[in-house]
Amino acid sequence: DTAVSQTPKYLVTQMGNDKSIKCEQNLGHDTMYWYKQDSKKFLKIMFSYNNKELIINETVPNRFSPKSPDKAHLNLHINSLELGDSAVYFCASTTIGRLYTGELFFGEGSRLTVL
Amino acid sequence: AQSVTQLDSQVPVFEEAPVELRCNYSSSVSVYLFWYVQYPNQGLQLLLKYLSGSTLVKGINGFEAEFNKSQTSFHLRKPSVHISDTAEYFCAVSFTGGGNKLTFGTGTQLKVEL
Numbered sequence: 476d477t478a479v480s481q482t483p484k485y486l487v488t489q490m491g492n493d494k495s496i497k498c499e500q501n502l503g504h505d506t507m508y509w510y511k512q513d514s515k516k517f518l519k520i521m522f523s524y525n526n527k528e529l530i531i532n533e534t535v536p537n538r539f540s541p542k543s544p545d546k547a548h549l550n551l552h553i554n555s556l557e558l559g560d561s562a563v564y565f566c567a568s569t570t571i572g573r574l575y576t577g578e579l580f581f582g583e584g585s586r587l588t589v590l
Numbered sequence: 591a592q593s594v595t596q597l598d599s600q601v602p603v604f605e606e607a608p609v610e611l612r613c614n615y616s617s618s619v620s621v622y623l624f625w626y627v628q629y630p631n632q633g634l635q636l637l638l639k640y641l642s643g644s645t646l647v648k649g650i651n652g653f654e655a656e657f658n659k660s661q662t663s664f665h666l667r668k669p670s671v672h673i674s675d676t677a678e679y680f681c682a683v684s685f686t687g688g689g690n691k692l693t694f695g696t697g698t699q700l701k702v703e704l
Contacts, residue, residue, distance in 0.1 A: 479633075516628075516678055518694040531691055565633060576641055577622040577684030577692055581633035 478502050481566050481582040488556060489590055495552045496585045498566030505572075506530070507549035508579065509541060510565040518565070524549055525571060553587075561589045592617045594683045596695035603671055604703055611666040611698045613655075613681030622684040623664040624692070625655055629677045637679070640664060651675065676702045 479500045488494055500507060508531070509521040523531035524543040538554045553560060563586045567579040594615045603609045615621060622641050626634040638649025645657040655666045664681060681695040 516697045516699075518634075518680065518697075520691055520693075523691070567634075576639065577624060577682075578636055578639060579634075579692055581626075581635070583633040584631075 477582075479566055479568055479580050479582040481564075481585045483585060484583065485586050485588075487588045487590065490556055490558060492556050493552070493554045494556060494587070495550055496564055496566075496587070498549045498551075498582060500547055500566075500568040500580070502568055502580060504568040504570045504580070505546050506569050507543065507546070508567040508569075509549065509551050510567060510581075512563040512565060512584070514562070522549075522551075556587075556589045558589050561587055563587070592619075592683070592685050592693070594681055594693055594695040596681050596698050598698050599696065600699045600701065602701045602703060605673055606670050608669050609667065609671050609675075609700065611679050611681075611700065613664045613666065613695060615662050615664065615681075615683045617662070617683070617685055619685055623655075623657060624682040624684070625649065625653070625664075625666050626680045626682060626694075627651075627677050628680065628697075634680065637666070671700070671702050673702050673704065675700060 481498045506525045508523045512518050521535050522541040526546050527543045540552045543549045563584040565584050566582040569579050624639045625637040627637050628634045638647050640647050640657045648654045653668050679698045682692050
């Protein structure tokens with residue numbers, strides 16, 4: 476069983492389109508994240524949800540809208556896609572609070588290519 | 591501002607040679623320190639972590655790292671690398687009171703050659 480799973484793994488689309496990436500974790504964690512990895516491999520945090528509540532919202536264009544229907548799922552919707560959105564998007568999860576150790580469990584990534 | 595720096599973007603090394611990947615951080619508060627590995631076309635996997643206690647931590651695949659508070663460093667080492675260690679390695683820091691956010695360095699590409 477995959478602990479943190481993302482769909483789709485690959486996504487190729489045209490500029491201006493709207494697309495979504497889904498993430499699910501079966502680890503029983505209460506916190507989920509979206510990270511963006513650019514072509515130079517740099518990883519930047521975008522959002523984090525704890526028990527469906529947004530707790531981290533970095534400087535990200537408002538074309539990006541995360542949604543967490545429950546603590547096991549975190550989706551990312553992107554409107555009006557731009558060339559610069561091309562990247563690999565990673566979902567990750569952990570448990571915060573007194574059990575927090577900073578260790579994140581990552582999905583395998585969703586590679587988005589905007590043409 | 592708190593930050594993490596990986597000075598080497600690429601480290602080529604021959605198989606069975608030792609390797610050290612450098613990581614330095616900047617923080618005025620206590621930290622948790624991590625090394626993650628990313629194999630081609632895969633997600634990130636935890637290699638090892640320092641939370642407290644012994645400053646020398648051992649991880650998977652024969653890697654180890656030493657926390658040096660005075661040098662604000664957490665360098666990753668392996669005494670003898672294998673071809674299969676070829677990957678991208680990321681140092682990461684979580685700051686106490688940092689809002690449960692893991693900040694990554696820019697990564698070091700380890701390339702092991704025959």
